[in-house]
Amino acid sequence: MIVANELRKQFSVRGKTLVAVNGVSFAVGNSEVYGLLGPNGAGKTTTLRMIMGLTEPDSGWVEIGGTRTDTDATGIRHQLGLISTNDGVYPWLSVREMLMYFADLYAVEPQIAKHRLEELAEWLAIGSFLDQRCSTLSTGQKQRVTLARGLMHDPPVMLLDEPTRGLDVVGSQTVFQFIELLKARGKSVLLSTHRLDEAERVCDRFGLLHHGTMRYEGTLGDLRDQTGKAHLVDMFIELIREDRAGPATLGESD
Amino acid sequence: MQPSSIASYLANGRLGRLCLKELRESLRDRRTLITLILMPILVYPLLSMAMQRLIVSTASGLNADKTEYIIGVTDEQAGSLVASALGETALAIRNGVRHSIEIRRPELASSAGKTKEPAKDPQTAGFNIVVADGISLQQALEQGQVDVAVLQVRSESISLGRNGTYPTYELELSFRDADLRSEAAMLEFRKAMELVNDSQSMQFRGSLPAAVRLISTATGKRVDAMTSLAGILPLILILMTITGAVYPAIDLTAGERERGTMEAMIATPAPRFLLLLSKYVAVVTVAVLTALANLFACWITLSIGGLGRALLGERGLSLLAMLQILPLLVIFAAFFSAILLAMCSFARSFKEAQAYLIPVMLVSLAPALLTLMPNIEFSTLLGIVPLVNILLLSRDIMTGSPQALPAFAAVFSTLLYAAAALVVASRLFGAESATAGSQETWSDLFRRPKRMQELPDLGDLAVYLALMFPVFFILTNLFGQMDLSIANKLWINAGILLVLFLITPALVAQYRRLNLRSTFLLGNWMGDAPWLIPSAVGGLGVLCGVGLLASGLWVIAFEVLKVLSDLGFGAISIARSEALEEAKTQFAAIPFWTIFLTSALVPALAEEFFFRGYVLSAFRNRTSPLRAVLYSALVFGFFHVINGSVLSLERFFPTALLGLALGFVAIRTRSLWPGVLLHATHNGLLFWLTRFSEKELSEWFGSTNQHFPPIWILASLAAVACGIGLVYFLTRQRFHENAT
Known part of the structure; x- marks a missing residue:
């Protein structure tokens, strides 16, 4: 499971300081799907990068399975799987070669990796083209290979960064099934998306990010109570309207 | 990165498998294979033809209507021996070039002593055999009065019993090294000799020793030895090695980003240095394979075409020299691959990487062209100039006269530069700047750490050594x-x-x-x-x-x-x-x-x-x-x-x-x-x-x-x-x- 505590990160862009993430805290339990929501630029990706230890937070920390990013930013990645929008495949490698490569990158023992590969091949129905070069795969097949890639080291926590962007209905459906599967296996799932309709379907709890701050957090019921709106979309529109009416520099300062 | 985590990647041949993945990716790519195999096959024969043309045209360009070369001999007896070695045994026609022969004294050049009309046809290469009078043969050669000097002629007859005798000749020749005309004369002379030998061995079915043997020595200083042309070879070899490394370097770094596999890769706990190292191993391997292919193609072309001897003197390009140049190319590949990776790691896309590389290639080409200048000596201080040092060292190995101190400096400094470039590459590789679009720059590479460090970073040491050693x-x-x-x-x-x-x-x-x-x-x-x-x-x-x-x-x-x-x-x-x-x-x-x-x-x-x-x-x-x-x-x-x-x-x-x-x-x-x-x-x-x-x-x-x-x-x-x-x-x- 994931605990994020008071994460804060600012970038300096052309002399101006942009606070990308401003004191974000949340926790995701086992077998829970947590939706990290927000419009583009809300700080979702930066938050994910801080969880992965790819970006060092200015302050705050993340704890995953007892390991904290500020003490062992690299070690924490053993416990994390990552699947994101732009994930590609290696055109010149076969599916098997690519998956075994990632097993090696996660320092999984070859014997265990072989076993897991077979298991995943069955789950995700990729067994028929395991020895085909990735360049010959269809979009849907590539997508399933990517999902398998995220599970080669059997991480307890899975981060999904906009996993359905650019996918058709069938593709999105595969992702939803995948999320269900993860949940059934007791994994903590952190789903970052701006597709609110999808989030409503699969997430157990939500965190609404806007300008780098966590505006609302809780189950759909909690959010309805807090905002008085029935759907996530309405809550968002409210947020953005607030933005236009009030001071526009919520997350920005010079 | 902790030592323990690195250890788990070094165990069980994991690093080897990581390298293998990169190699597979490169070697299965058609574009890599083209530079690896097709280019050497095409480049060297074309180059050889161009250079042969160049030598012939430069030589004949000096004397547009008179492609006859003056062969100096010590006395008339020697002259007639040379003539019989050249002319009496066979009619020398090869490749449409006729070798006409005449004997004359310098003062009688226009009238008496001629045995044949000197050839007027530019297709015909002729030899005028002249006796040096008044000055020594060596002086005549050095002053350009003769193109090739026959210092000594020895003739011996082998008795063939009933078939009469079989004359053999041994000629000691000297030519001017820096001089294209003299070189070309030597080349033509040698061709004529080969022709004689060929026809003889055909006649006697190769059962006899060669009819004519040549011992040639070059006069003048070593450095003049067509080094300008000999310098081209290492330059081409090195350029081809670079070409071999460029594509994999881009593909394994910027390409990885473009395909969308970079993010997933750097999100793994694998230390970035090892990720880069595996890519580096792959790039160096491809570069070395390219170097090998080129070296081989180059050697074959030079040996077959006879261009090797024309460029590099009597020995031609020895296999030993080739074996000595190979490690140099490996070292150079190690150096340049690291530079390429450092440049490409910074790029976000294939195009961007190419845009970075073009100036690098041009910048490195300028000093490289410098090494083509004749008379440039591989001085001690040039030993630490990257690229130039390897080029000059390979040239000196090809011409057979490498020197110890610059050679050591060249090898040692290039290795240090390679290590430093690799450190820079690993710090740039997968850097936040390239993935998240923030504003980090090169200056962040050696930014002051925020916290106190107990021990120095090994990468810092490599960079310090690379900077300090030249100084x-x-x-x-x-x-x-x-x-x-x-x-x-x-x-x-x-x-x-x-x-x-x-x-x-x-x-x-x-x-x-x-x-x-x-x-x-x-x-x-x-x-x-x-x-x-x-x-x-x-x-x-x-x-x-x-x-x-x-x-x-x-x-x-x-x-x-x-x-x-x-x-x-x-x-x-x-x-x-x-x-x-x-x-x-x-x-x-x-x-x-x-x-x-x-x-x-x-x-x-x-x-x-x-x-x-x-x-x-x-x-x-x-x-x-x-x-x-x-x-x-x-x-x-x-x-x-x-x-x-x-x-x-x-x-x-x-x-x-x-x-x-x-x-x-x-x-x-x-x-x-x-x-x-x-x-x-x-x-x-x-x-x-x-x-x-x-x-x-x-x-x-x-x-x-x-x-x-x-x-x-x-x-x-x-x-x-x-x-x-x-x-x-x-x-x-x-x-x-x-x-x-």
Whole structure:
């Protein structure tokens, strides 16, 4: 499971300081799907990068399975799987070669990796083209290979960064099934998306990010109570309207 | 990145599998294969044709309507022998070129003595055989009056019984090396000879020795030897090697980003340095394969076309030279691949990477073209100029005259540059700037860390060595060649050591927020108390051990040097030993305290500070103490090979040996000071030895071969063993406490 505590990160862009993430805290339990929501630029990706230890937070920390990013930013990645929008495949490698490569990158023992590969091949129905070069795969097949890639080291926590962007209905459906599967296996799932309709379907709890701050957090019921709106979309529109009416520099300062 | 996590990637051949993935990716790509296989097959034959054209056209361009070459002989008898060697045995027609022959005296050139009309047809190459009158043949050749000089002709007849006799000829020729016309004349002459031999061997079915044999020597200085053209070959080989590396370098870095696999890869716990290392191995492998393919294609083309001999003289391009150039190409590939990876790691896309690389290629081409200039000599200082050094070294290997010091500088500095470039590449690789679009720049590479670091980063060390070595090399050379008194040189040398090995590393360490105490081992060496012995006593014991080491090591170092020179390894040439003798007498005039200060105390302090402080600590940061000692001793040894403006490879062994002992003492005592003491005593004793004359020494040693008597050597070995034992024993507690 994931605990994020008071994460804060600012970038300096052309002399101006942009606070990308401003004191974000949340926790995701086992077998829970947590939706990290927000419009583009809300700080979702930066938050994910801080969880992965790819970006060092200015302050705050993340704890995953007892390991904290500020003490062992690299070690924490053993416990994390990552699947994101732009994930590609290696055109010149076969599916098997690519998956075994990632097993090696996660320092999984070859014997265990072989076993897991077979298991995943069955789950995700990729067994028929395991020895085909990735360049010959269809979009849907590539997508399933990517999902398998995220599970080669059997991480307890899975981060999904906009996993359905650019996918058709069938593709999105595969992702939803995948999320269900993860949940059934007791994994903590952190789903970052701006597709609110999808989030409503699969997430157990939500965190609404806007300008780098966590505006609302809780189950759909909690959010309805807090905002008085029935759907996530309405809550968002409210947020953005607030933005236009009030001071526009919520997350920005010079 | 922790050492333990790196270890798990180095275990079970995992790193090998990571490299294999990168290699697969590169080698399955058609674009890599094209540069690897197709290019060499096309480039060299085309090049060979172009160059042959160039030689012929330049040569005939000098004399548009008269492509007859003047062959100088010593007298008429020799002239008729040459003529019969060339003309009587076969009608020389080959490739539509007719070799007409005439004999004439220079003053009679227009009228008498002609046997045939000189050819007017530009297709026809003719030979005028002239007898040098009034001046020597050599002068006539040098002044350009003749194109090829036949210095000597020997003729012998082999009896064939009933079939008569079979004449054979041996011609000793000389030609002007730098001169295209003379070269071309030589080429044509050789062709004519080959024709004769061919027709003879056809007639006699190859059962007889060659009818005509040529021994040719080039006049003039070596450097003129068409080196401008010979320089093209290494340049082309190196350019092709670069071409081979470019595509994989882009594909494995920027390509990875473009395909969307980078993010997933750097999100894994695999250390980035290892990720980059596996890519580096793949790029270097492809580059080396390309180099091999090119070298092979080049050799085949040159050997078959005869262009090799035209470009490189009599021997042509020997297989040995090829085998010597190959490691150079490997080293160069190692260097340039690292540069390419550093550039490409910064790029976000294929296009961007290409945009970065084009200026790099152009910038590196400019000095490369410089090496094509004739008469450019591979001087010592050019040895540290990247790219240029390898080019000039390969050229010199091809023409058969490489020199030791620049060669060492070229190889060593290129390897250091490669390491530094690799460090930069690994810091740039997968950097946030390239993935998240934030505003990080190159300056962040060596940004000051926020927190105090206990030990220096190994990457920083590589970069520091790569920057410091050229400076060290230039300075020691510059002052080594200056006309200064020995005393002044000693002081300057001490100054260089202080600046490069003590002051600058200290400043670097300060900037990088290193813990100076742990980096440079500035603590005391006391405080060890086995069996309740007071720590001061323990410290004194360590000092005794160091004293024993010092008393034994210098004898062993001296003996190792002696044995090496007896084996002919770095044997001291007469010129050098004369210089040494002279240095000795000058040395004797210098007060010993000056020598002790400049050659023992200051080097001990500065070198211990750097090699046992910075270097050893940087290695300690990443590897076991044992290996750290070994690696730092190797670095220590390599730096001592450069001895002023002379390369003394033999110094590597005793110095590395001393480095091992010093490293051991430093790592056991966790203190620099015992090592400084040991080092200073060691140097002091060796220099003290130089104060005695040969005669005194031989009396002293009891032998004339200047070896120490066996009893001395045995005693020294015993002293060293006891010293090591004592230090080891008295530092057990301290060593283990610090280790945990």
